[in-house]
Amino acid sequence: MSSPSSSAPRPRDLFTEFPATAHESLIVRYPDRDDGRLAYCFADAAERLGDSYRGSAPDDALLLPFLYLYRHAIELDLKYCIKFAARLRRREGHTDRELMPSVVEARLHKKHGHRIMALLDELDRHMDALGLEKSPPAVRQMLTLLANTDPRGESFRYPGSLPQAQDHIDFERLRAGLKDAYNVSSAAADVLYTVEEYQQDAAEEARYVAAEYAYDGAEEAREIAAELRREFEQYY
Structure with a gap:
C-alpha cells in the first residue's frame, strides 16, 4: 500500500481539530514512535493511573484500564525486542528464513497476535541463539499469570470475558508485580543495545x-x- 502523498490535504481528525494555542495545554504526538517507545508510554500511563489509587470504592474503576495498559505495554515491548533480536541475528550471519523482517512481522501479527507467552517464548529463543540470558523465572511466572487471566488480549477491553465472580485484589501488590515484570522484561532491550x-x-x-x-x-x-x-x- 502506498503512503498518502505529502501534498494531499489531510482529513479532519482529533489531532487537527484541537490545535494547541498555549504551552500550558500543549501535548505532542510524535510520528516516529516504535513499539519500544510506545510500550514505555503505556507503562508510564499505567503508573500514573496507579498513582491516583486511594483505596476507596470509586477506585475499583481503575482496575481493568490499569491492567490493559500494562498488558499492552508488555506485549509491545516483547514484539519490539523480538524484531530487534532477529535483526542482530541477521547481522551475526544467521540465515534462517524465519529471521527475515517480513516473516518476523507476519509471525508476530498473524501467528502470535496478542498471546504473551508465545511472544516471550520466541524472544527467549532469540536471546539463547545470541548467547544471552533468557527471561528470569520470576518474570515468566508473572507473565504466565497475566496470560492465564487474559489469554487473547481482550479480557480487559470488553465485558463478559473474565470469570463471573467478584475478586478482592491487593492492588499495590498487583501493581508492584506487573511493574517489576515490565521493567525486567524491557531490560532485554538494553542488553540488545549493548550487543548492537x-x-x-x-x-x-x-x-x-x-x-x-x-x-x-x-x-x-x-x-x-x-x-x-x-x-x-x-x-x-
Missing part, C-alpha cells in the same frame, strides 16, 4: 583492518613495480 554496539564496533574494526590490508597490499604492489622499473631501466 559490540556488533557495530566489530564491523568498524573489520573495515579498519580491511583498509589496512588494502593499503599495505597497494604499497607492496607499488614497491614491486618500482623495483621492476629499476631493473629494466638498464635496457633502455
Whole structure:
C-alpha cells in the first residue's frame, strides 16, 4: 500500500481539530514512535493511573484500564525486542528464513497476535541463539499469570470475558508485580543495545583492518613495480 502523498490535504481528525494555542495545554504526538517507545508510554500511563489509587470504592474503576495498559505495554515491548533480536541475528550471519523482517512481522501479527507467552517464548529463543540470558523465572511466572487471566488480549477491553465472580485484589501488590515484570522484561532491550554496539564496533574494526590490508597490499604492489622499473631501466 502506498503512503498518502505529502501534498494531499489531510482529513479532519482529533489531532487537527484541537490545535494547541498555549504551552500550558500543549501535548505532542510524535510520528516516529516504535513499539519500544510506545510500550514505555503505556507503562508510564499505567503508573500514573496507579498513582491516583486511594483505596476507596470509586477506585475499583481503575482496575481493568490499569491492567490493559500494562498488558499492552508488555506485549509491545516483547514484539519490539523480538524484531530487534532477529535483526542482530541477521547481522551475526544467521540465515534462517524465519529471521527475515517480513516473516518476523507476519509471525508476530498473524501467528502470535496478542498471546504473551508465545511472544516471550520466541524472544527467549532469540536471546539463547545470541548467547544471552533468557527471561528470569520470576518474570515468566508473572507473565504466565497475566496470560492465564487474559489469554487473547481482550479480557480487559470488553465485558463478559473474565470469570463471573467478584475478586478482592491487593492492588499495590498487583501493581508492584506487573511493574517489576515490565521493567525486567524491557531490560532485554538494553542488553540488545549493548550487543548492537559490540556488533557495530566489530564491523568498524573489520573495515579498519580491511583498509589496512588494502593499503599495505597497494604499497607492496607499488614497491614491486618500482623495483621492476629499476631493473629494466638498464635496457633502455
